[in-house]
Amino acid sequence: MRVALFATCLVDALFPDVGRSMVALLERLGHEVVLPREQTCCGQMHINTGYPDQALPLIRRHVQTFEPYDVVVAPSASCVGSARHQHENVARALGDAGLADRAHALAARTYELSEFLVDVLGVTDVGASYPHRVTMHPTCHSLRMLRVGDRPLRLLRAVRGIDLVELPRADSCCGFGGTFALKNSDVSTAMLSDKLRDVLSTGAEVVTAGDASCLMHIDGGLTRLRTGARSVHLAEILASTDAP
Amino acid sequence: MTTFLGMPTVAPQGVGSLHAEQPFPVAARTALGNTQLRHNIGFATQTIRAKRAAVVGELPDWEQLRLAGEAIKTDVMARLPELLVQLEERVTAAGGTVHWARDANEANAIVAALVEATGAHEVVKIKSMATQEIGLNEALAEHGITAHETDLAELIVQLGGDRPSHILVPAIHRNRAEIREIFLRAMPGVRPDLPDDPPQLAEAARSYLRQKFLSAKVAISGANFAIAETGTVAVVESEGNGRMCLTLPEVLITVMGIEKLLPTFKDLEVFLQLLPRSSTGERMNPYTSMWTGVTEGDGPREFHLVLLDNGRTSVLADEAGRSALHCIRCSACLNVCPVYERVGGHAYGSVYPGPIGAVLTPQLTGVKENPSLPYASTLCGACFDACPVRIDIPSMLVHLRAEAVRAKGMTVERTVFAAAAWTMRSPVRFAMAERLSRLGRLLGRRRDRISRLPWPLSGWTAARDLPRPPRRSLRDWWRNR
Numbered sequence: 001m002r003v004a005l006f007a008t009c010l011v012d013a014l015f016p017d018v019g020r021s022m023v024a025l026l027e028r029l030g031h032e033v034v035l036p037r038e039q040t041c042c043g044q045m046h047i048n049t050g051y052p053d054q055a056l057p058l059i060r061r062h063v064q065t066f067e068p069y070d071v072v073v074a075p076s077a078s079c080v081g082s083a084r085h086q087h088e089n090v091a092r093a094l095g096d097a098g099l100a101d102r103a104h105a106l107a108a109r110t111y112e113l114s115e116f117l118v119d120v121l122g123v124t125d126v127g128a129s130y131p132h133r134v135t136m137h138p139t140c141h142s143l144r145m146l147r148v149g150d151r152p153l154r155l156l157r158a159v160r161g162i163d164l165v166e167l168p169r170a171d172s173c174c175g176f177g178g179t180f181a182l183k184n185s186d187v188s189t190a191m192l193s194d195k196l197r198d199v200l201s202t203g204a205e206v207v208t209a210g211d212a213s214c215l216m217h218i219d220g221g222l223t224r225l226r227t228g229a230r231s232v233h234l235a236e237i238l239a240s241t242d243a244p
Numbered sequence: 245m246t247t248f249l250g251m252p253t254v255a256p257q258g259v260g261s262l263h264a265e266q267p268f269p270v271a272a273r274t275a276l277g278n279t280q281l282r283h284n285i286g287f288a289t290q291t292i293r294a295k296r297a298a299v300v301g302e303l304p305d306w307e308q309l310r311l312a313g314e315a316i317k318t319d320v321m322a323r324l325p326e327l328l329v330q331l332e333e334r335v336t337a338a339g340g341t342v343h344w345a346r347d348a349n350e351a352n353a354i355v356a357a358l359v360e361a362t363g364a365h366e367v368v369k370i371k372s373m374a375t376q377e378i379g380l381n382e383a384l385a386e387h388g389i390t391a392h393e394t395d396l397a398e399l400i401v402q403l404g405g406d407r408p409s410h411i412l413v414p415a416i417h418r419n420r421a422e423i424r425e426i427f428l429r430a431m432p433g434v435r436p437d438l439p440d441d442p443p444q445l446a447e448a449a450r451s452y453l454r455q456k457f458l459s460a461k462v463a464i465s466g467a468n469f470a471i472a473e474t475g476t477v478a479v480v481e482s483e484g485n486g487r488m489c490l491t492l493p494e495v496l497i498t499v500m501g502i503e504k505l506l507p508t509f510k511d512l513e514v515f516l517q518l519l520p521r522s523s524t525g526e527r528m529n530p531y532t533s534m535w536t537g538v539t540e541g542d543g544p545r546e547f548h549l550v551l552l553d554n555g556r557t558s559v560l561a562d563e564a565g566r567s568a569l570h571c572i573r574c575s576a577c578l579n580v581c582p583v584y585e586r587v588g589g590h591a592y593g594s595v596y597p598g599p600i601g602a603v604l605t606p607q608l609t610g611v612k613e614n615p616s617l618p619y620a621s622t623l624c625g626a627c628f629d630a631c632p633v634r635i636d637i638p639s640m641l642v643h644l645r646a647e648a649v650r651a652k653g654m655t656v657e658r659t660v661f662a663a664a665a666w667t668m669r670s671p672v673r674f675a676m677a678e679r680l681s682r683l684g685r686l687l688g689r690r691r692d693r694i695s696r697l698p699w700p701l702s703g704w705t706a707a708r709d710l711p712r713p714p715r716r717s718l719r720d721w722w723r724n725r
Contacts, residue, residue, distance in 0.1 A: 009668065012718040013678050014711055019718035035722045040668040046661060048623060050645030054665040061669065086642075093564075144625035173582045177622025184620065185703035186273045190586045191622070192707070220708030223693050 001031045001121075004069035006110065008079045008212070009041035015212045018075050021239035022113065025126060026073070028239070038065040043090075044082035049179045052090045056099075059087045063102050071120070072110040075235045076211050077142035080112040085145065112142065113235055114151040114210055124154045130240045131161030134232075135204040137195070137218065139211040140173050152210055152234055159237060165202040169194070176217035192221045200227055210234045252557035255608040259348045260379035260554075261407070262609050264593020267616040271591040278588075281417045285409075285588050288416045289579045295525025296576060296630075303521070312514045313633040317570035320505050321560060327472040327505050328551065334475025338537020340547035345499075347554045352383035354550055355464065355497055359389050362495050364461045370479060370486045371395035372466025373411060373573055374499045374552055376595040377608075380464070391464065392456050394485035396449050403430040409589030411575040411596065412523050417588055420445065453485065463489035463544070467500040468572070469515060470549070473508040476536045477549065480519055480529050487531050496535075496544035501552050503560075503569040515572065518632035522574035555608035564643045568603045570633045577627035577637065583620055592617065599627035599637045606644055612651040618644035678717045688712045 003026055011018045023033045042062055043055030062083065066072045074080050087103035117123055136156060142148045156164050175181070175191025195218060199207045207222070209215050212233055219231035255262050264271070275281060300306050320327060332342040345351035359367055367384070369375065369391050381391040381402075393402045397415040401408050404426040408414030415423070424440035427448055433455075434448050465486065469478040477498055479486045490496060506512065520529040538547050560566050578584045578598035589597035594605040594614070602621055606614040618641050627637045649658065667673045688694035693709035696702075704710065716724075 007718050009674070013681065014713060016714050016716060016718035016721055020721060023722075035719065037719060037722075038671050040671055040674045043665075046665055048642055048645070049657075049661065050618075050642075050647075050649035051658070051661050051665070052646050054661055057669045058665060140622070140624035140626075144629060171626075173622050173624035173626070175582070175622060177624070180619065180622045182700055182703040184269050184272060184583075185706065186269065186276050187583055187586060187620075188622075189707040190276050191582055216711065217708065220693075220704070220710060223691065223709045224695065224707065 001071060002069070003031050003033050004066055004072045005033055005035045006039065006042075006066060006072050006074035006079065006083075007035060008074055008076045010212050010216070011075060014216070015233065018212055018233045018235050021233070021235040022073070022075055025235060025239040029121065029123070029126060034069070036065045036069070042079045042082045042087075044079060044086065045178055047082065047086050047090055053094065055090060056094050056096070059091055059103065060099055062087065063099060063106055066110070067102060067106050070109060071116075072106070073113060073116045074110070075113050075233060076213070077112045077139055077146050077148065078211055078213060080110055081141045081145040083107055083110050112146055112148060112210060113238075114142070114148050114155055115146065117155060117238075118151045125158035126155065126238050128158070128238045128240055129160040130237045130242055131163075132206050133163040133165060133202075133204045134206045134208055134237065135165045135167045135199060135202040136170070136234075137167055137174060137199070137207055137209040137214060138170050139209050139214050142210050143171055148210075155234070155238060156208070159240075161242075162237075165204055167207075168198045168201060170198075172198075174214050174218055176214050178213070181217060188217075192217060196221045196225070196227070199229060205229055206232050206237075208232050208234050208237055252561055253347050253553060253555060254558050254610045255377070255555040256347050256349060257613070259352070259383070260377050261595040262377060262605055263613055264605075264617070266593060268591060268593070268620040269616060271593060272587045272620070275587040275591040280419065281588050282586060284416055284419060286585055288410075288413060289585050292525050292579045296522060296579065299521045299525055299527055303517075309514055309517055310632055310634050313518050313572075314570065316506065316511050316514060317633055318567070320507060321503070321566055321569055323507070324502065324505070324560065327507060328502060330472040331470055331475060331505060334472065335537055335547075335549055336475075338475050340475070340537040340549055343548060343550045345550050345552050345554070348378035351378050351499060351550055351552050351554070352380055355380060355499065356384055356387045356389065358495070358497055358548055359384065359462055360387060362462055364389070364495075366390045366392060366456075366460060367462040367464050368392050368394050368456050368460040368489050368493065369398075370463070370465040370481070370489045371398045371414075372464070372499060373595060374466045374501050375464065376408065378499070378552065378554060380499065392460075394453050394456065394489060395481075396446065396483060396485075399449060399453070400426060403427065405430075407590060408595065409597070410578060411573055411589075411598070412578075417590070457485075457488040457492055460489075460493050462495045462497065463493040464497045464499065465489060467498050467504055468519065469506050469512060470500055470504055471506050471509050471512070474536055476509065476534050478512065478532065478534045480516070481531050481533070482524060482529050484531050487533055490533050490535065491543050494544055495546045495548070497548045497550065499550045499552055501554075502556050503571075519572055519574055522576040522630070522632040555610075558610075559604070559607045562607070565603070565607055565640055567635050568600065568607055568640060570635055571600050571604065572633060574632055576630040576632060580626040580630045581621075582624060582626070583622065592620065600635070603637055603640045603644060606648070611644055611647045615648040615651060618648055675717070675719060678713075678719075681713045682715070684713045685715070
């Protein structure tokens, strides 16, 4: 299969290893990966902060960039959620029905990583090996917007050598919330504090998730407090072939 | 979008409890430091969450009930004018009187005049969000009328000179020691050796309230539902104070938001399953009272229904926002909200806090009066999953954020976001910005993390590290592979 990688602006700019892992993983599974260079950002940050008019050109660029491809995969439930649920509605509300229809059509073949692996490729064992104690934070967009359910956990359970521990209060929001982390930084920190407590209570060395944004926030707390735990994106674990 | 007649109205300033005194981030910061509050609210919401999950989980048709509730309320909003007129006809035919109140001031004036006409200077009240919304107790006090709250938690709040912090359990921010202290200080006739044991605190309140019930001539209530088809009004409660107030006094005045309608009596079947399970986590609440107009020889001799607008038709006019009027005030969204759980209700500055409050409050007052409330959320979506009538609160918050931005006009933030959008409109500019950001590698060399940045990013680095920008972006790596 020829897969277009929707890298997301955050991964492209700050977490390129997540993107490299996506490429390594999909190629290992026998697929061709393309990184369309015209992509930038899905516009979610602008839409969610109250600037949908400023997001419209970003939506247009996203649709233009990806609609030539049969399949689009991203390492982010929130960005896929935006592409699937927000792009069409924002375009229509701002009077561009043509763009709205194109966004709608593209949404049907846009996938978050765990959805793509389990539903489209039909695999849960991706040949990964990661001998570390890991706990998973499900992220609100994957849980409630995309409803990926236990797909990420099923993928992780098949990873050789992994010691997977359940995260208490897993479905509690980590407190990132996009610009919420700045506009309501005190509440964001209070929520992070509880998420860190839950992560550390598992004794895990690694916390993983399917969203680099939530992980950036959680990791920011883990390193600030010198906790000795770190965050690793789901894609990086699934791409890993670390020897035991 | 108001006409020269001033319609549709918004909730007016200077009256009631909808206008926050502080922006949410400021109020939240203070609340976060109140550890007693956080413990009480955390414990209470966790308890109610578990109860709700159990009684919802045992119903095989919960999702169908939610869809039915959503559909019935959507129908109500689509036919609101005709249903309100039908309600008025039915209530009047049954011997009641219907009054129409454009806003809080009109509603307060109507109620005060009705009470004055009876000659009473004291009234008993059943807990009513709508009367808090309009500041009725304060308005009555200005007319020399004392309103006695009879709901235990509202009584605690009233005697404590306080404000409610939760829709369903308004005194959740208080512990038993504080309640004992409030009773000793402010409850006439209370025994001086009152312990802080909950059954004895409740007994003290019962004795005090019993006198009020037996002597009150006038009662004021809200309403959970009003049936257009029959003119029946329904109050759903736990303690029995509602039953006392609805049956003993001679005059009953009910203040009700116009959105609380249901078309037919049969529709109650859906809502009486949705409401108790979503609010107190019970299969059925202890007391459900329904009355239609007045009945000779039984209950109040006079019944007045005050229909309250106070911004509701303005909400109705907003296609993207009108489903907020579907709310049945169950508070399930409050109990699952990670933000509410940590700051409590006072931080929202409105009688409607939590997720539904973050939407409904700015809608009723106009977003310009409460511009920070739509941002009091991470958009985690837990509220939508818990809402018994499927109100899509996250989408509405995003919609209201766009309105808040439009209301603010030109700001530094708008310029910054415009610059970011300009940069990201072009892959060339985006790549250039990535290259520029590599200067950030000068920071954070000690631990490979950036730990201090100037405002506004200081909000982040006050409590969290940021990664150092990588040497190569993803697209640079791709180009060279």
